[in-house]
Amino acid sequence: xxxxxxxxxxxxxxxxxxxxxxxxxxxxxxxxxxxxxxxxxxxxxxxxxxxxxxxxxxxxxxxxxxxxxxxxxxxxxxxxxxxxxxxxxxxxxxxxxxxxxxxxxxxxxxx
Amino acid sequence: xxxxxxxxxxxxxxxxxxxxxxxxxxxxxxxxxxxxxxxxxxxxxxxxxxxxxxxxxxxxxxxxxxxxxxxxxxxxxxxxxxxxxxxxxxxxxxxxxxxxxxxxxxxxxxxxx
Numbered sequence: 001x002x003x004x005x006x007x008x009x010x011x012x013x014x015x016x017x018x019x020x021x022x023x024x025x026x027x028x029x030x031x032x033x034x035x036x037x038x039x040x041x042x043x044x045x046x047x048x049x050x051x052x053x054x055x056x057x058x059x060x061x062x063x064x065x066x067x068x069x070x071x072x073x074x075x076x077x078x079x080x081x082x083x084x085x086x087x088x089x090x091x092x093x094x095x096x097x098x099x100x101x102x103x104x105x106x107x108x109x110x111x
Numbered sequence: 112x113x114x115x116x117x118x119x120x121x122x123x124x125x126x127x128x129x130x131x132x133x134x135x136x137x138x139x140x141x142x143x144x145x146x147x148x149x150x151x152x153x154x155x156x157x158x159x160x161x162x163x164x165x166x167x168x169x170x171x172x173x174x175x176x177x178x179x180x181x182x183x184x185x186x187x188x189x190x191x192x193x194x195x196x197x198x199x200x201x202x203x204x205x206x207x208x209x210x211x212x213x214x215x216x217x218x219x220x221x222x223x224x
Contacts, residue, residue, distance in 0.1 A: 004153075032211055043115070043201050043215030044154065087153050096167035097210040101153030 003027050004090050006102035013109050016077050021105045023088030024070040031091040033071050034099060035064050038085045047073075047086075078109045113138070115204050115216035123222045124192050132187040132219045136204030142166075143185040144210065145177055146201040148218070154201055160185055161208040192223045 007022045025033065032051055036044035048057045050066040057064050061082065063074040073086055085106045089099040116135045124130050136143050142161040146154035159167035160179035174190045183204075189196055199220050203213040 032209075034213075036215075041199075041218075041220075043203075043218050046212055046214060049211050089153070091210070097159065097208060098156050098167045098169065099210060099213075101155070103151065103153050 003092070003100045004088055004102035006086075006088050006105050008105060009103070010106045011108070013075075013078055013107070015079055015109055015111050018074070018076045018078070020075070021073040021086055021107070022070060023073070023102055025088075025090045027090055027092040027100075029093040031093050031097075033066055033091075034089045035062075035071070035073055036087040036089070038087055038104070040085075044087055075107070078107075080109045080111050083107055083109045115202055115214050117200075117202050117216035117219050119219060120217065121220045121222075123224060125224055126192055126194060128192050129188065129190050130192060130221060132189075132200050132202075132221075134185045134187070134202030134204075134216060136183050136185070136202075137214055140204035140206050140214075141183055142205045142208055142210065143179055143183065144203045144205075144213065145185070145187045146203065147171075148199045148201055149197075157187070159208075159210070166208055189221075194223050197221060197223045 035047040038044040048064040053068045065072045085104040087104045089101040118133045144159040145157040148154040156169040158177040163179045177187045179185045199218045201218045203215045205213045
């Protein structure tokens with residue numbers, strides 16, 4: 001059973017057109033939720049860690065929020081350089097700190 | 112300051128062969144994790160090593176093994192390669208065991224023919 005589901009799979013935006021990416025999860029007792037950005041052929045780049053419902057974090061045009069069932073990555077006035085795949089991962093409680101990744105959302109921002 | 116470095120960047124192997132992938136973490140980071148990423152999917156956890164001990168293992172066969180050296184660098188070994196092992200292999204380092212802020216290398220692209 002998938003613990004992490006990301007939607008949409010792909011998203012095309014015009015430059016300046018704000019939108020949100022969704023990451024829903026089914027683990028109970030979430031230890032942490034992570035957002036990464038991945039450019040083609042490269043390793044993921046860390047963006048945010050969220051720990052508890054209601055928490056929000058911002059970085060430039062990106063803002064991540066967390067509820068008890070899902071997280072949103074809001075992109076405000078995106079630019080073409082924001083084009084990438086955005087990955088979400090969760091850590092469930094337990095003895096190890098293994099993150100489970102979703103399949104990602106591929107974002108393309110057209111100029 | 113150097114980030115996470117992996118070698119080699121690309122590799123082509125034949126079915127049944129063995130491969131060793133290498134990773135150097137960010138200076139001061141004691142945790143190294145390995146992931147397999149196939150096209151169109153998110154990274155899948157293989158191993159975590161912290162302070163030279165295995166601290167987590169994903170759902171991979173025993174053909175996969177790893178170790179961490181005293182300088183915190185790490186090797187991932189895969190024996191008896193299968194076509195399905197073709198993937199991007201990623202290494203990530205973090206300061207502590209909790210993996211709360213992991214920094215990834217550029218990956219090793221392994222192709223098995």
